[in-house]
Every structure is written in structure tokens, then in C-alpha cells.
Amino acid sequence: MYVLNLGEDWKVIVQEVEEDGITVKPETHRKYLAKNVAIASGHHAKPTMAKFMGQDSFTGEIIHSVKYKDVITNHLEDKRVLVVGIGNSAVDVAVNIAAIGREKPVYLSTRSGAWVVPNYIFGQPTDLYANRLFLALPWKLATWIFETVIKVVSGDPKRWGLNPKMRALQTQPTVSPTLLHHIQRKNIVVVPNIQRIENKKVYFINGESAEFDTIILCTGYKIDLPFLSDEIKQTVLDDNNNNLKLFKNVFNPDIGQSLAFIGFVQPASGGILTIFETKNRYYHSARHTIQKDPITYNDEISSYFGAKPELLTNPTLAWRLIFGSCGAFQYRLQGPNTWSGAKEAVKKVPVTEMMNYTGIGLLVIAGLINVEEIPTCIEVNAIGVWIFLNGCK
Numbered sequence: 001m002y003v004l005n006l007g008e009d010w011k012v013i014v015q016e017v018e019e020d021g022i023t024v025k026p027e028t029h030r031k032y033l034a035k036n037v038a039i040a041s042g043h044h045a046k047p048t049m050a051k052f053m054g055q056d057s058f059t060g061e062i063i064h065s066v067k068y069k070d071v072i073t074n075h076l077e078d079k080r081v082l083v084v085g086i087g088n089s090a091v092d093v094a095v096n097i098a099a100i101g102r103e104k105p106v107y108l109s110t111r112s113g114a115w116v117v118p119n120y121i122f123g124q125p126t127d128l129y130a131n132r133l134f135l136a137l138p139w140k141l142a143t144w145i146f147e148t149v150i151k152v153v154s155g156d157p158k159r160w161g162l163n164p165k166m167r168a169l170q171t172q173p174t175v176s177p178t179l180l181h182h183i184q185r186k187n188i189v190v191v192p193n194i195q196r197i198e199n200k201k202v203y204f205i206n207g208e209s210a211e212f213d214t215i216i217l218c219t220g221y222k223i224d225l226p227f228l229s230d231e232i233k234q235t236v237l238d239d240n241n242n243n244l245k246l247f248k249n250v251f252n253p254d255i256g257q258s259l260a261f262i263g264f265v266q267p268a269s270g271g272i273l274t275i276f277e278t279k280n281r282y283y284h285s286a287r288h289t290i291q292k293d294p295i296t297y298n299d300e301i302s303s304y305f306g307a308k309p310e311l312l313t314n315p316t317l318a319w320r321l322i323f324g325s326c327g328a329f330q331y332r333l334q335g336p337n338t339w340s341g342a343k344e345a346v347k348k349v350p351v352t353e354m355m356n357y358t359g360i361g362l363l364v365i366a367g368l369i370n371v372e373e374i375p376t377c378i379e380v381n382a383i384g385v386w387i388f389l390n391g392c393k
């Protein structure tokens with residue numbers, strides 16, 4: 001594919017490729033003229049390969065996680081494996097190898113450490129705890145709550161050698177239900193950053209060393225837009241910082257609304273789908289800037305086309321809109337393209353016990369604060385109880 005700006009129109013040249021993804025089928029060459037182009041080629045486009053001192057002397061195999069399928073397909077049974085990184089790919093790969101065909105412990109090398117978030121907290125999916133009340137808290141308080149919950153559920157990350165250098169809400173969360181299980185059983189050994197490599201031996205910065213047959217670099221991806229003309233690419237992509245110069249991660253102000261980027265955003269919690277849906281709807285009607293937390297982002301963007309779920313418009317859902325997690329259904333309650341089943345769908349998303357108790361606690365506090373003004377107290381409590389009862393239906 002090649003995309004070129006011709007003033008009012010966009011020229012798009014496409015060609016099919018063979019299954020290898022590289023070899024072009026010449027007979028499939030086609031040209032299009034388009035008034036609007038939406039790029040949705042994915043932001044996990046180009047593997048980032050870390051480079052370590054002495055790496056060229058390594059006599060085993062070095063691959064990126066993009067090439068990892070599973071232990072059997074990658075012939076890693078009985079191999080001594082070092083996984084580099086502590087993101088979601090690194091943890092999934094390490095756990096997969098540790099669970100199947102493991103001869104020796106799998107080593108997991110990290111320079112930044114991590115707060116590993118469990119998939120479930122107090123029996124509920126962790127995503128359900130991301131809600132508007134939590135996002136409205138001051139950052140330090142929200143971080144303290146998040147870290148305390150992780151410590152209560154999983155123990156202090158330092159105890160597992162994970163030694164996070166950043167606060168829990170400062171980075172993309174690494175989610176794993178089984179990493180700690182494998183660390184505890186010494187199936188996975190957490191080590192710090194690689195200092196140097198000599199033949200099969202890898203030295204870590206804490207002075208430890210071990211021999212490996214395979215190193216798997218789970219070191220992420222870069223945005224890559226090779227199909228844009230150089231001029232357009234320079235306008236939209238800061239290659240050095242892997243940063244897109246886009247208004248709301250969708251439009252570049254110098255280019256305008258005829259070129260849109262869909263999917264170039266990373267959610268801080270939950271899945272990607274809600275964000276993508278809102279982005280697509282925004283593309284059809286849009287204006288302002290973007291936050292990368294899904295709820296904040298979706299609320300902001302959807303407010304531009306009237307689909308932000310308002311408490312006053314949806315009073316019977318107020319409890320869920322404040323204390324419940326977010327989902328695509330909430331943005332079909334009002335505004336364009338509403339869905340008649342949205343209200344029932346919102347009600348099907350459970351509110352966690354923790355958030356229900358938090359809500360009840362806040363109601364009690366609100367009632368006590370106003371207790372000397374009897375009419376206000378009755379009003380506050382009556383409204384609160386009504387919202388709660390409706391929220392729990």
C-alpha cells in the first residue's frame with residue numbers, strides 16, 4: 001500500500017502480497033483516488049529489538065516475542081531460556097515456557113520491575129474496578145489505593161523480586177494470574193537487566209550469570225507507517241519518540257480531517273474495543289483532544305457527539321455509571337445511534353462488592369455531614385438510597 005496526498009484527493013496504491021507478507025503479486029496492482037482515508041494498520045507494527053553488549057557473540061538463538069508461538073512450535077522443550085522484559089508479552093511467554101517442557105527455571109530479566117496486577121481481585125475481574133469514581137480521585141490517592149490492593153491480594157512485589165521502579169499507575173499494567181505462582185515455585189527466576197553476553201553466558205547487573213540456549217526479547221513494538229509518503233509521515237510521526245502527532249490520536253491538524261488514524265491508542269486499563277468504537281464514531285463527527293485512560297477518553301470524545309452517558313439523563317443507572325466499570329454499551333444510551341438494549345446491557349455488567357460498599361460508605365458520610373440540617377439529610381439519604389436501589393436492580 002502507498003498513500004500520497006494530491007491536494008484535495010488522496011492517491012492510494014495497493015498490491016496484494018503472498019502469504020509471506022513480503023512478496024508482491026504484480027498483477028494485483030491497483031490505484032484509487034479517495035476523498036478520505038482512514039489508516040488502521042495497527043500500532044504494534046515493528047518489533048523493537050533490544051541490543052546488549054556482546055550480543056553478537058551469543059551462540060544460541062535470539063528471537064523477538066513476535067516470533068514466539070508456543071514451547072512446542074518454537075522447539076523450546078528442555079532449552080535454557082531467558083525472557084527479556086516484564087510487559088504482558090514477557091510474562092505470558094515466561095509462564096508458558098515455565099508450565100510446559102521446562103528443564104531448568106526460565107529466567108525473566110527486567111530493568112524496570114513491575115507491579116503485576118492479578119486478573120481477579122476479590123473474585124471479580126480487575127477491569128471492573130476501573131470506574132468514574134476511581135478516576136476522579138487525586139492521582140496520589142488513586143495510586144496508593146491501587147498499590148495497597150495489589151499488596152493485599154498478591155503481597156509486596158519486592159517480595160517476589162519484581163522491584164518496580166515506577167508507581168503502579170505510571171505504567172501500562174502487566175497482568176498475570178500465574179506469574180507469582182511460578183516465581184514462588186522457582187520455575188521462573190527474576191533477574192535484573194543484562195550487563196553483557198559472552199557466548200552462551202549472560203551476565204546480569206547484580207553480578208549473577210547463567211548460560212542460555214535461547215533469548216526471547218519481549219521488548220515491544222514501534223509504530224511503523226512505511227506506506228505513507230515521506231512528507232505525510234514526517235508530519236504525523238515522531239520516529240525518535242515513537243509518538244504520533246495527532247489531535248486526539250485521530251487527526252493531524254496540518255492535514256485535516258481527510259486523513260484519520262483509527263486504533264493508534266493504548267488503553268491504560270481494560271480492553272481496546274470500547275476505545276476503538278468511540279474513535280470510529282468520532283471519525284464520523286469529531287473535534288478535540290484525547291486521554292488514554294479508556295473511561296476518560298471515551299467520556300471526552302463521546303461528549304463531542306452527544307453520547308457521553310449523563311447521570312441526569314440516566315438516573316436509574318447513576319450507581320453503575322459512578323461505581324461500575326465502563327463498557328461500549330454505556331455510550332449507546334444517548335446521542336446518535338442509541339441502542340434499545342443498552343440499558344439492560346449496562347445493568348448486566350456487575351458492580352464489584354468493594355465499589356458497592358464504597359458507595360454505601362459515601363452515602364452514610366454524606367448523610368452524617370448533613371445530619372444537623374434535617375430536611376437536607378432526608379433528601380440526601382432518600383436520593384442516595386433511590387440511586388443505590390435502582391443501581392442494584
Ligand SMILES: Cc1cc2nc3c(=O)[nH]c(=O)nc-3n(C[C@H](O)[C@H](O)[C@H](O)COP(=O)(O)OP(=O)(O)OC[C@H]3O[C@@H](n4cnc5c(N)ncnc54)[C@H](O)[C@@H]3O)c2cc1C
Nearest residue numbers: 001040041042043044088089227262263264270271272273
Ligand atoms: C501479544 C499481544 C497481546 C495483546 N493482548 C491484548 C488484550 O488482551 N486485550 C486488548 O485489548 N489488546 C491486546 N493487545 C493489543 C491489540 O491486539 C491491539 O491493540 C489491536 O489488535 C489493535 O487493533 P488494530 O485493528 O488497530 O490493529 P491490528 O490488529 O494490528 O490490525 C492491523 C491490520 O492492518 C494490516 N496491515 C498493516 N499494514 C498494512 C498495509 N501496509 N497494507 C494493508 N494492510 C496492512 C495488518 O495485516 C492487520 O491485519 C495485544 C497485543 C499484543 C501484541
